[in-house]
Amino acid sequence: MSDEPQTPTRSPVRTAPRPADPPPRTAPAAAAASSGTWLTRLLVVGLVLAALNLRPAITSLGALLxxxxxxxxxxxxxxxxxxxxxxxxxxxxxxxxxxxxxxxxGAAVVCAGMVAIAVGVAVRPFAGGTPGFLAASALALMGIALSNVLMPVIVKRYFPDRVGTMTGLYSMALALGTSLAAAVTVPLTAALGGGWRAGLGVWAALAVLAVLPWIPVVRDRRASAAAAPAASPAPAADAAPPAGPRVARSRTAWALACFFGLQATGAYITMGWLPQIFRDAGVPAGTAGVLLAVTMVMGVPLAFVIPRVAGRMRQQGPIVVALGLSGLAGYAGLLTAPAAGAWLWAVLLGISNCAFPLALTMIGMRARTGTGVVRLSAFAQCAGYLLSVPGPILVGALYQHSGGWTAPLALMAALIVPQMAAGVLAGRDRTIEDEA
Structure with missing residues (x-):
């Protein structure tokens, strides 16, 4: 038996690869696998809670203005x-x-933004005067502005294969927070004793709740960054984009900035003054807040429908005109029969305010490259928001000096006309790279 065939003759069978043997995991891969599930869930919760906080500081004030x-x-x-x-x-x-x-x-800045919202909303009712109220409001709005810009970046980074789903969830939560604050602020104020300070300050609790899921997300990101090899760092998700087209030379970019700014003007006039318009017409305060909620909640279904329809069209001008005509009809109704047709006017203005998701859709369609989209988005939104600043101030001044809503509503209706003109120009089938 000692003269059996040597081992090499049987080695091909004995050393054949075993399919059950998995490749060894590296430390970063193992850490990512162990933390991926809970991190994903926390991010979903964090995104929803953050989106819920991006408008209550504004619409709750409109209900109690x-x-x-x-x-x-x-x-x-x-x-x-x-x-x-x-x-x-x-x-x-x-x-x-x-x-x-x-x-x-990005996660750390969103977390800090939620903290700023909580502090600003909690402090402003007790700031002791108009300057303090404005300063605390600005603190809360700073948190909203930072979070508003970075939330889409976080969605693209952590959910690259579910951008549409997560964006829809984020948009729905934003619209829900907007309408919820408008609808329940007045009855909540009454339940808390009737003081407007408590009615405004109570929304800080929602912002505090939104801070909690972001804390472990920030810690996990810092731990991952510390564990990453120094020689081969991961690319920054929100690094500065490379050089791209000079957006300011594009007529389409300017048209889109004007369209964005004029629709923002209408939206913030609506959020700030619509409840007061209804109350001055004899509508009870609680009902006026619900009417504002109806206007805001129209953005929930239409935010899904309008971008899909616009994406299938070579030119988005027809949608721009349809939304503008809805706004004109709403303002005409407020001028002629504000109380009798209040629910219809609220719905029409809600449809008109859906020019916002249309503007965001056109930003993505008016540039060919990712760098162009980033630059166009920054240009259109910053220039547009600056353009929208005088509108609510002018409406307030007209309301004070005229003693009624005829002149302010006429102005609001008149602004719809250049909004439609700018939107039709911005909706043409061309890109900023062609023009710049």
């Missing part, structure tokens, strides 16, 4: 300035969001 004016002894012009603070902050602070994200990370 008369009480705030009386309590702080504001004039109509100052109240109009207050309704212009949101777009001004979005234009000013939104520019800083990419730079802050490169320095600290």
């Amino acid at each position: 008369e009480e705030v004016r009386t309590g702080l002894h504001m004039s109509g012009g100052v109240a109009g300035l207050l309704t212009s603070v949101p777009p001004l902050c979005f234009a000013v602070f939104g520019v800083a969001a990419p730079r802050l994200a490169r320095r600290f990370g």
